[in-house]
Amino acid sequence: MGMAASQARWISLAARKTNVEYEGQQINQARMALSNQSSELWNQLYSMEVPTAPSTTDYTKTQYTFDSGDISQTISNIQDADYTDSDGIHYNSYVTYYSKVSEYTGIRNTNSNPQVQYIQPSEGEHEGYYMIGTKKVSCLNTVDRTDTSSTAAWGTYSAQLDQIANDWPDTQLAKDWSSFKNDGTTSALDNIYFWTDSSGKVNFASKTATTADSLDACLQDKTAALHSYYADYQTTNKEVSKYAIVDYDASGRATSVQFEGSSVVHDLKATSVTDDNAYNDAMNQYNYEQQVYEKKVQDINAKTEQIQTEDRTLELRLKALDTEQNALQTEMDAVHKIISKNIESTFKTFES
Known part of the structure; x- marks a missing residue:
C-alpha cells in the first residue's frame, strides 16, 4: 500500500473510530438515564404503603x-x-x-291509595260526607264540645290534636287546630276531619290544604297520597x-x-x-386499596421490565461498538506501521 493510500486509510479509520466512540458515549448516557428511571421506579415501589387488612x-x-x-x-x-x-x-x-321510654307522640300516616270518595247528600239530608275506603269520615265541628265528662269524645280528640300540633307544627292540621285553640276560631274546625281506622286509631286529616295531601286533593287526584295523623304511645330508646x-x-x-x-x-x-357494618366498610376500603396497590406494582414492574429490555439492547450495541473499536484500533496500528515504514524507506532513498 502506497503512502497516500495508507494515509487516506488511516484517516478513514480514525474518523470511524471517533464516530464509534461518540456513539458509545451516547449509549452510556442513555443507559445512565434508564438507570435513573429504574432507580426512581424502585423508590416509588419502596415508598408505597402496603394496605393492611382490618382486624375484627x-x-x-x-x-x-x-x-x-x-x-x-x-x-x-x-x-x-x-x-x-x-x-x-x-x-x-x-x-x-x-x-x-314510652312517650305520647303525634304520628303521621301516608295513605298511598286512600280511595277518597265524596257521597252526595240523600233526599232530606243537608250535607254529604267523605269516605276513605269503607270508613265514613266526620267533621270535627260536629263533635259536642260542651260534654266535659271523662268519657267525652271531645276531650280525647283535643288531647290527640294537641300532641299532633306539637309534633307536626307546619301542617295545615296543626294550623287549623292552633287557630281554634288560640283564637277561638270555630270555623277552623270545619277543615278538620276524622275517622277510626281498622286498628282502632282515630285519624285526623285536612279537608283542604296548600299541599297535595288533603281530602279534596286526593278526591281530585286518585294518585295523590293522603296524610293523616293520630296520637299514640310509642316505645323508643332514649339516651x-x-x-x-x-x-x-x-x-x-x-x-x-x-x-x-x-x-x-x-x-x-x-x-x-x-x-x-364498620368492619365491612373497612374491609371494602381495604379491598379497594389493595387493588390500587397491586395495579401500581404491576405498572412499575411493566415499566421496569421495559427499561431492562431497552438496557439489554443498548448493552449489546455497546459490546458491538467495543468490538468494532478494538478492530479499528488494530487496523490503525497496522496502517500506522505501514506509514512509518514508507516514511523510513523514503528517507533512506534520499540519503543514498
Missing part, C-alpha cells in the same frame, strides 16, 4: 348491660368523673345508657346520662353500677360486640 378486634368493644325490672338497659359510654352530691355521696363515673358509682374487678372490667339518686346496685353483664 379493632371493631370490637366491651358492651355493658344491666337489668332494670324486666327491661335490659344497654350502656353506651362510661366516663371517669369526680362528683359529690349534696348528701356527700361521691360518684366516680358519668354513665350514658339507652332506656326504653339517659347520669352520675354513678361504678365498681371494677382486678382486670379493669366494670362489675356493677349505682346511679345518682338511687340505692339500687345493678350487676353489669359484659359482652363483646363487633360493629359489623
Whole structure:
C-alpha cells in the first residue's frame, strides 16, 4: 500500500473510530438515564404503603348491660368523673345508657291509595260526607264540645290534636287546630276531619290544604297520597346520662353500677360486640386499596421490565461498538506501521 493510500486509510479509520466512540458515549448516557428511571421506579415501589387488612378486634368493644325490672338497659359510654352530691355521696363515673321510654307522640300516616270518595247528600239530608275506603269520615265541628265528662269524645280528640300540633307544627292540621285553640276560631274546625281506622286509631286529616295531601286533593287526584295523623304511645330508646358509682374487678372490667339518686346496685353483664357494618366498610376500603396497590406494582414492574429490555439492547450495541473499536484500533496500528515504514524507506532513498 502506497503512502497516500495508507494515509487516506488511516484517516478513514480514525474518523470511524471517533464516530464509534461518540456513539458509545451516547449509549452510556442513555443507559445512565434508564438507570435513573429504574432507580426512581424502585423508590416509588419502596415508598408505597402496603394496605393492611382490618382486624375484627379493632371493631370490637366491651358492651355493658344491666337489668332494670324486666327491661335490659344497654350502656353506651362510661366516663371517669369526680362528683359529690349534696348528701356527700361521691360518684366516680358519668354513665350514658339507652332506656326504653314510652312517650305520647303525634304520628303521621301516608295513605298511598286512600280511595277518597265524596257521597252526595240523600233526599232530606243537608250535607254529604267523605269516605276513605269503607270508613265514613266526620267533621270535627260536629263533635259536642260542651260534654266535659271523662268519657267525652271531645276531650280525647283535643288531647290527640294537641300532641299532633306539637309534633307536626307546619301542617295545615296543626294550623287549623292552633287557630281554634288560640283564637277561638270555630270555623277552623270545619277543615278538620276524622275517622277510626281498622286498628282502632282515630285519624285526623285536612279537608283542604296548600299541599297535595288533603281530602279534596286526593278526591281530585286518585294518585295523590293522603296524610293523616293520630296520637299514640310509642316505645323508643332514649339516651339517659347520669352520675354513678361504678365498681371494677382486678382486670379493669366494670362489675356493677349505682346511679345518682338511687340505692339500687345493678350487676353489669359484659359482652363483646363487633360493629359489623364498620368492619365491612373497612374491609371494602381495604379491598379497594389493595387493588390500587397491586395495579401500581404491576405498572412499575411493566415499566421496569421495559427499561431492562431497552438496557439489554443498548448493552449489546455497546459490546458491538467495543468490538468494532478494538478492530479499528488494530487496523490503525497496522496502517500506522505501514506509514512509518514508507516514511523510513523514503528517507533512506534520499540519503543514498
